[in-house]
Amino acid sequence: MNTTLTTRPWKAQVGRKALAELAGVRDSTLKFYSEQGLLPFSQPGAGLARRYDADAAIARLREIEALQALGLNIEQIKARLAQ
Numbered sequence: 001m002n003t004t005l006t007t008r009p010w011k012a013q014v015g016r017k018a019l020a021e022l023a024g025v026r027d028s029t030l031k032f033y034s035e036q037g038l039l040p041f042s043q044p045g046a047g048l049a050r051r052y053d054a055d056a057a058i059a060r061l062r063e064i065e066a067l068q069a070l071g072l073n074i075e076q077i078k079a080r081l082a083q
Helices: 016-023 027-035 054-069 074-082
Strands: none
Touching (some): 027 054, 054 074
C-alpha cells in the first residue's frame, strides 16, 4: 500500500474564545493582542464575529511568547513582527 502525507484542504476557523482554549491562553490576552494588531484575524463572519485561522494564530502566539521571553516589550514585538 502506498501512503502519502496529506494536508487538510481547509483551515480551521475559530472564534477568539475557542482559540484561547486551543492555545492555552486567556481570552483577554487574545483580545489585547488583537487590539494591538499583533494577532491578525479573518474577515468577520456571520454576526460580525472575528474568526482566526487556528494554526496560523497559534503559531503567531508562540512567536509573541518567544519574543516576550527575550525581554521585548509590545512595541518592540510589533516592530519585529512587521519585518
